[in-house]
Amino acid sequence: MVVADNLVKSFPIAGGQKRAVDGLSFRVARGEIFGLLGPNGAGKTTTLRMLSGMILPTSGSARLAGYDVATQPFEVKRVLGFLTANTGLYLRLTPRELLQYFAELHGMDRPSARRRAEHLVDWLDMREFADIRCGSLSTGQRQRVNIGRVLVADPPVLVMDEPTLGLDVISNRLILDFIRRAGDEGKTILLSTHYLDEAEMLCDRIGFLHHGRLIAEGTLEELQQRTGLSRLSAIFLNLAAEGAESAAPAGAVS
Amino acid sequence: MTFRRRVRTIYGKELVDLLRDRRTLIAMIVVPIFLYPVLMLGSLQAITVQTQALGQRAIIVAGLGGADGPQAESLAHLQHEYDRIRALEPPAPRAENDLAAPTESAPSGGAAADADQTSAAPPLQLSWAPCGSVEEIEQRVRDRSAHVGLVFEEALTLSPDRRNLVRILYDREEPRSATAHARLEDVIARVAARINDERREALRLPPTYFDPFEVTATNLASPSSILGQILPLILVLMTITGAIYPAIDITAGERERGTLETILACPVPVIDLIVGKFLVVTTIAILGAALNLGSVCATVYFGGFNELIATAGQGIPYGQLALILLCLVPFAVLMSAIMMAVCSYARTFKEAQNYVTPVILAVLIPGGFAALPATELRGMMLVVPVGNMVLLTRELLIGAPVGTSELLTVLLSTTLYASAAVAVAAQVFGKESVVFADVESLRSTFDRRLIQPSPRPSLTMALVVTAVLFPAWFFLQSWMQSTRGAEDGIGALRRTFAAMPVMFVAAPALVAAYWKVNLRGAFCLGGASVGAWAGALLLGTSSWIVARELVVLQHNWFGMSDLAADSAAALERLLRDLSSVELVVMLGLIPAVCEEALFRGFLLGAMRSGVRKMTAIAVSAAVFAVFHFILAKLPVTFLLGALLGWVCWTTRSILPGVLIHFLHNSILTLSAAHREWFSFLPQPQEGAQDHLPAVVIVPAIALFTAGCVLIGRSAAKTAGGGAD
Numbered sequence: 017m018v019v020a021d022n023l024v025k026s027f028p029i030a031g032g033q034k035r036a037v038d039g040l041s042f043r044v045a046r047g048e049i050f051g052l053l054g055p056n057g058a059g060k061t062t063t064l065r066m067l068s069g070m071i072l073p074t075s076g077s078a079r080l081a082g083y084d085v086a087t088q089p090f091e092v093k094r095v096l097g098f099l100t101a102n103t104g105l106y107l108r109l110t111p112r113e114l115l116q117y118f119a120e121l122h123g124m125d126r127p128s129a130r131r132r133a134e135h136l137v138d139w140l141d142m143r144e145f146a147d148i149r150c151g152s153l154s155t156g157q158r159q160r161v162n163i164g165r166v167l168v169a170d171p172p173v174l175v176m177d178e179p180t181l182g183l184d185v186i187s188n189r190l191i192l193d194f195i196r197r198a199g200d201e202g203k204t205i206l207l208s209t210h211y212l213d214e215a216e217m218l219c220d221r222i223g224f225l226h227h228g229r230l231i232a233e234g235t236l237e238e239l240q241q242r243t244g245l246s247r248l249s250a251i252f253l254n255l256a257a258e259g260a261e262s263a264a265p266a267g268a269v270s
Numbered sequence: 271m272t273f274r275r276r277v278r279t280i281y282g283k284e285l286v287d288l289l290r291d292r293r294t295l296i297a298m299i300v301v302p303i304f305l306y307p308v309l310m311l312g313s314l315q316a317i318t319v320q321t322q323a324l325g326q327r328a329i330i331v332a333g334l335g336g337a338d339g340p341q342a343e344s345l346a347h348l349q350h351e352y353d354r355i356r357a358l359e360p361p362a363p364r365a366e367n368d369l370a371a372p373t374e375s376a377p378s379g380g381a382a383a384d385a386d387q388t389s390a391a392p393p394l395q396l397s398w399a400p401c402g403s404v405e406e407i408e409q410r411v412r413d414r415s416a417h418v419g420l421v422f423e424e425a426l427t428l429s430p431d432r433r434n435l436v437r438i439l440y441d442r443e444e445p446r447s448a449t450a451h452a453r454l455e456d457v458i459a460r461v462a463a464r465i466n467d468e469r470r471e472a473l474r475l476p477p478t479y480f481d482p483f484e485v486t487a488t489n490l491a492s493p494s495s496i497l498g499q500i501l502p503l504i505l506v507l508m509t510i511t512g513a514i515y516p517a518i519d520i521t522a523g524e525r526e527r528g529t530l531e532t533i534l535a536c537p538v539p540v541i542d543l544i545v546g547k548f549l550v551v552t553t554i555a556i557l558g559a560a561l562n563l564g565s566v567c568a569t570v571y572f573g574g575f576n577e578l579i580a581t582a583g584q585g586i587p588y589g590q591l592a593l594i595l596l597c598l599v600p601f602a603v604l605m606s607a608i609m610m611a612v613c614s615y616a617r618t619f620k621e622a623q624n625y626v627t628p629v630i631l632a633v634l635i636p637g638g639f640a641a642l643p644a645t646e647l648r649g650m651m652l653v654v655p656v657g658n659m660v661l662l663t664r665e666l667l668i669g670a671p672v673g674t675s676e677l678l679t680v681l682l683s684t685t686l687y688a689s690a691a692v693a694v695a696a697q698v699f700g701k702e703s704v705v706f707a708d709v710e711s712l713r714s715t716f717d718r719r720l721i722q723p724s725p726r727p728s729l730t731m732a733l734v735v736t737a738v739l740f741p742a743w744f745f746l747q748s749w750m751q752s753t754r755g756a757e758d759g760i761g762a763l764r765r766t767f768a769a770m771p772v773m774f775v776a777a778p779a780l781v782a783a784y785w786k787v788n789l790r791g792a793f794c795l796g797g798a799s800v801g802a803w804a805g806a807l808l809l810g811t812s813s814w815i816v817a818r819e820l821v822v823l824q825h826n827w828f829g830m831s832d833l834a835a836d837s838a839a840a841l842e843r844l845l846r847d848l849s850s851v852e853l854v855v856m857l858g859l860i861p862a863v864c865e866e867a868l869f870r871g872f873l874l875g876a877m878r879s880g881v882r883k884m885t886a887i888a889v890s891a892a893v894f895a896v897f898h899f900i901l902a903k904l905p906v907t908f909l910l911g912a913l914l915g916w917v918c919w920t921t922r923s924i925l926p927g928v929l930i931h932f933l934h935n936s937i938l939t940l941s942a943a944h945r946e947w948f949s950f951l952p953q954p955q956e957g958a959q960d961h962l963p964a965v966v967i968v969p970a971i972a973l974f975t976a977g978c979v980l981i982g983r984s985a986a987k988t989a990g991g992g993a994d
């Protein structure tokens with residue numbers, strides 16, 4: 017469902033180029049939940065943005081649901097729901113209006129967009145606040161609106177960049193439940209996170225990103241076997257230290 | 271989903287979003303509707319009260335000697351005469367508001383300064399400031415401890431064999447002094463008129479004896495009305511301020527609130543987004559301007575300030591208001607685009623506000639200059655951004671005649687600037703490094719080390735370069751024309767064509783080189799096939815006849831203005847004084863190379879990616895035509911531009927176009943300068959302004975068509991059918 021092949025993204029900086037993502041290749045099968053882990057600046061956000069057709073890869077290619085992210089970004093965006101913890105809502109719109117707007121942006125005509133928004137309001141239990149402007153909603157309610165927005169076109173693939181970063185316990189729970197439910201429904205999910213327990217709990221497979229390179233990849237068991245450690249946090253630290261030795265030059269300024 | 275539908279969806283949402291914001295509403299509706307009338311009523315009342323007060327207050331007159339000296343005595347004599355006249359007059363019929371003078375009826379608004387003598391004489395209060403010398407009088411007027419200085423050469427005597435010499439010293443820049451001076455002059459004039467009447471009556475002479483003339487002059491121009499001066503600037507400023515807040519909210523605000531990433535994850539092209547947003551900003555700017563206009567009119571109308579504001583009692587030219595709003599549309603587009611481009615760089619609301627400030631200042635300079643009463647809508651001011659709009663609005667508002675070509679120049683130049691600004695806004699907004707600005711973004715546009723080489727200039731670069739070149743070229747031409755004497759026409763012509771390579775080729779080349787654009791690509795300097803060259807040769811030798819016939823047709827249908835005929839004749843005379851080599855180089859070669867490089871190579875080439883063929887050719891041809899400034903030449907230049915654009919687009923090179931352009935220009939100028947060389951061709955029957963005979967036209971059209979076919983064929987061959 018998601019195929020990244022030797023993805024590279026460099027950003028121009030004074031005095032040269034910085035490779036934020038450096039030859040990244042991996043696959044995510046249909047219905048799988050894949051977690052991208054890595055320290056700050058490892059290139060997770062950059063990777064997810066490339067896979068969502070939001071920024072162009074410098075070289076290499078990637079496909080999402082069969083569409084090339086560089087040449088068919090609109091097709092890619094059509095089959096994808098994108099969520100981050102700091103995704104903002106239009107605070108001066110009501111949830112109902114907002115959902116309808118995004119439905120229309122996804123190509124629905126006005127009546128079907130309205131029906132879709134209605135459906136999501138019911139389904140996500142937003143009836144009581146569906147006509148209050150988002151600016152007056154609580155964080156938990158806003159997260160529900162956000163989930164509704166992601167599901168507006170019922171996309172088969174979800175891309176989430178640190179979806180629970182900085183959320184309180186209740187909103188956190190809401191998002192995790194949503195991810196688990198989406199996974200059960202057979203959606204393909206690509207998520208990045210700093211919270212190792214979340215990754216342990218949710219992900220079918222995990223990839224470790226370090227300085228823009230994938231230094232390890234596999235199921236939790238495979239990673240445990242490889243490192244001889246049981247806790248993901250320990251594995252993480254071990255791999256990060258290893259990566260710092262082997263892959264350091266790649267991420268440096270070239 | 272189509273482009274139109276997406277844009278409409280975005281437009282609708284953004285408009286609702288913005289109009290729900292308190293800050294937009296306050297800026298757009300509350301400010302004009304409340305603050306404005308209040309401000310205006312307040313300041314107008316202040317002016318009225320002040321003028322009344324000025325007329326009422328005692329005038330301090332500095333003069334030689336003490337209050338009982340001969341000079342003060344003379345003044346007292348004058349005042350006595352004046353009071354006598356006032357006593358003779360019938361009481362003023364008008365009921366005035368007795369604001370400052372409880373005992374007497376007050377003069378109306380500005381009457382004190384320039385009352386004509388048929389109106390009632392206002393009361394006069396004087397107080398004497400004794401001085402020792404004329405120098406002291408001057409000093410007292412200068413340091414404003416006296417309003418005027420007054421010196422009688424001799425004591426005032428009103429006998430028929432004496433003329434009284436009176437000197438008044440005043441400071442024109444000081445309103446009270448100027449008013450006092452006017453009052454004294456008025457007093458003296460009234461006394462003199464009265465004495466004249468009395469003497470005439472004593473001699474039993476008819477009233478016509480001393481007044482063989484009675485002149486009434488009516489001033490038909492009314493440009494000095496306060497309304498005419500201030501309103502255009504206010505309108506233009508309000509259109510700008512109207513654009514600021516929405517532009518910030520919709521760009522930097524969106525990023526700050528984290529919704530930009532969300533929207534970019536949707537299947538919506540950035541261009542649709544920016545178009546939708548930009549239309550909203552423009553809408554709000556125009557709405558704001560309309561509300562302001564309406565509010566001013568309502569204030570003037572309901573406040574009864576009609577006479578005070580507009581001269582000649584005309585009031586507001588309501589009919590022109592719609593036209594003004596219409597003209598403000600391209601201007602609102604321009605300002606919205608500039609604001610959006612600037613604000614797109616900002617990550618936060620605050621940052622955006624900082625970026626906007628210098629832009630406003632930059633806009634105020636030409637706007638303020640244009641608002642000066644002496645500035646006129648002609649010459650360079652026609653193409654000065656913002657300034658030209660202020661002036662156009664003023665002319666329309668005061669009902670001055672605005673020529674079609676002036677109107678078109680203002681509108682077309684504004685449109686050109688606007689499209690460049692829109693392109694910049696679109697590019698900035700869609701730029702990865704700006705949208706996902708985790709690092710400093712403004713730098714990445716200008717820091718050469720961060721720039722990636724590219725094979726072709728971007729549309730934005732091309733539009734901005736053209737938009738800057740346009741006024742520059744215009745300035746240069748008007749400057750050269752204004753400095754040249756009639757005999758130095760050739761010199762001006764030479765300078766113009768010497769400047770052309772610098773402006774049309776060197777300037778864009780420098781810009782392209784800075785942004786690491788491949789120069790061959792920037793000017794479409796690729797080779798062309800033999801077929802293309804042959805086609806170009808045919809087109810070049812025949813197009814001048816086609817163009818000439820089109821001009822004749824145009825003249826037959828629409829007539830030829832005297833101006834156009836004169837300038838054509840003047841040019842023809844000029845051309846005869848040049849050697850034919852110079853003619854060919856200056857009017858054939860240089861424009862052919864330079865104009866092809868700029869309009870076809872740089873501009874059209876930049877449009878190759880992302881703009882449809884027909885649109886691209888039409889746009890480049892329109893810009894090409896507008897650069898020629900002369901209205902009468904517009905249609906034919908446009909068609910020539912379209913032909914050359916098509917040739918360049920088809921052959922993917924400007925070189926065949928250069929050949930066509932060179933032949934076209936050279937033959938046309940040679941035929942004008944040396945008519946005798948072309949005597950082998952059958953001549954038109956009636957003169958230069960008539961059609962050529964069919965024996966010339968038909969083969970020319972045949973050659974022309976053959977040329978087009980050859981060029982079209984060559985494209986099919988080189989591109990393997992994939993050209994279009």
Ligand SMILES: Nc1ncnc2c1ncn2[C@@H]1O[C@H](COP(=O)(O)OP(=O)(O)OP(=O)(O)O)[C@@H](O)[C@H]1O
Pocket residue numbers: 027028034035036054055056057058059060061062063702703706707708709
């Ligand atoms: N637009 C940009 N311009 C320049 N450099 C960038 C840009 N975006 C990201 N980078 C750099 O690329 C590297 C990878 O960034 P990225 O945001 O992908 O990391 P991340 O793994 O998501 O980190 P975090 O855990 O902090 O979110 C960083 O060093 C960052 O500074």
Ligand SMILES: [Mg+2]
Pocket residue numbers: 060061062177
């Ligand atoms: Mg990140």
